[in-house]
């Protein structure tokens with residue numbers, strides 16, 4: 029069992045071994061878009077399904093506050109916002125996760141503080157049924173609505189926020205880096221992860237043991253968040269603690 033003190037020491041050790049640094053990102057005059065990953069009830073609203081926080085969580089609350097502020101700034105400037113919404117057909121599983129964000133449960137909808145995006149003129153909503161939003165945006169004919177959103181808006185930069193830092197945010201960002209380097213994304217240059225706008229979940233080892241879950245379900249929030257940031261930065265994403 030890892031106590032709080034040991035967790036703090038583990039994070040300090042990890043941060044020394046795999047450092048990350050947050051910068052200020054200045055969009056300047058470049059067209060910049062905001063991508064919000066999965067800030068839906070099923071991942072963010074207390075008690076709203078098996079993958080939602082069981083109790084209020086400071087990191088999730090900070091993410092929501094920061095995202096609302098940033099999204100309002102983008103809307104006020106007339107800059108485009110893309111929101112991914114994890115959404116599943118009832119009964120169609122997404123292993124290794126338990127059923128979540130099924131259509132009709134309300135879990136698949138934006139949290140109350142972001143529901144205004146549904147009618148915002150700057151916002152595009154994309155529902156997806158897999159972790160990776162770049163893959164989830166591909167339709168049956170092979171068109172990718174996320175890539176089209178980037179190229180149609182002539183974006184030079186995207187700022188990414190959302191949940192989970194080390195899962196849906198990371199998979200999307202890493203794939204976007206490859207797609208950019210492969211020349212699929214027009215003028216896109218900077219792929220920025222805004223750290224205060226990201227969060228992940230906490231599933232300590234002792235809970236995993238108590239629930240008889242596989243050991244790989246263990247997911248300490250602070251360490252997983254840090255590792256997600258590290259891998260995105262090490263692959264070429266820019267980490268920001270502030271947007272100028």
Ligand SMILES: [Zn+2]
Pocket residue numbers: 114115116122128129157158159
């Ligand atoms: Zn899902």
